[in-house]
Amino acid sequence: MSLEVDRLECGYDRAPILHGVSLRVGPGELVAVVGSNGAGKTTLVRTIAGLLTVRSGDLRVDGSSFARTSAARRARSGIVMVPEGRRLFPQLTVGENIEMGRRAARGRTGGEDPVAALLDAFPILTERWDQQANLLSGGEQQMVALTRAVAARPRYLLLDEPSLGLSPLKTLEVFRLIEMIRERTGAGILLVEQMADQALQAADRAYVLELGRVSMEGPAAEVRASDEVRRAYLGVAG
């Protein structure tokens, strides 16, 4: 049981961006993909979500290929993306945005309501429940976008740079929410981040993406401790 990316090649027009990327996310696992600007992180997430065409290689969930399945069907099957920039429905309230997520859950119901646990732990969401989404701060919007994704009962959650544009304090809060999502939902989470240090501290396993290729992979603690990552991504001289 896992989400698998197998020797994926894709890109825009004629320009190839990903050159044979392979990775795996197991259920309940938090997997980080770190890499510098332009490494192809967003391209990877958009391709898994079905917004870009697979040129070669395969995408599988629990062994079945979904490389040719529409983005809508992928979402319905529980592969849920939180895009860079959050993209809430700006005119709808926080509550209405989260409700939209619930509607997307379709048959995936039962068990503990994961949203209730998040609302308990992060009272700001309830405090802002009736406020229009575009009036929230960037950090609050990111928290709503994550909660909306959880309301859709994801089996696999694709997070594209959730820390983008947030202050260090807000980034910590968003990471706390992501860790709680992992604990409470059992979803496999693919976390694509430029904030390498935080992502590697939160993750179980990690991949480093450089110019469209995986240059390193392993337990997140090992990747974080490697000289290459410390120098290139964590700003440690040496």
Ligand SMILES: Nc1ncnc2c1ncn2[C@@H]1O[C@H](COP(=O)(O)OP(=O)(O)OP(=O)(O)O)[C@@H](O)[C@H]1O
């Ligand atoms: N719509 C597009 N058309 C053509 N090229 C694109 C498009 N979007 C991205 N690219 C190119 O694809 C490459 C990878 O971009 P991508 O956004 O996937 O990287 P990234 O690792 O997410 O970087 P960042 O952290 O800056 O968002 C870059 O060279 C970028 O210029």
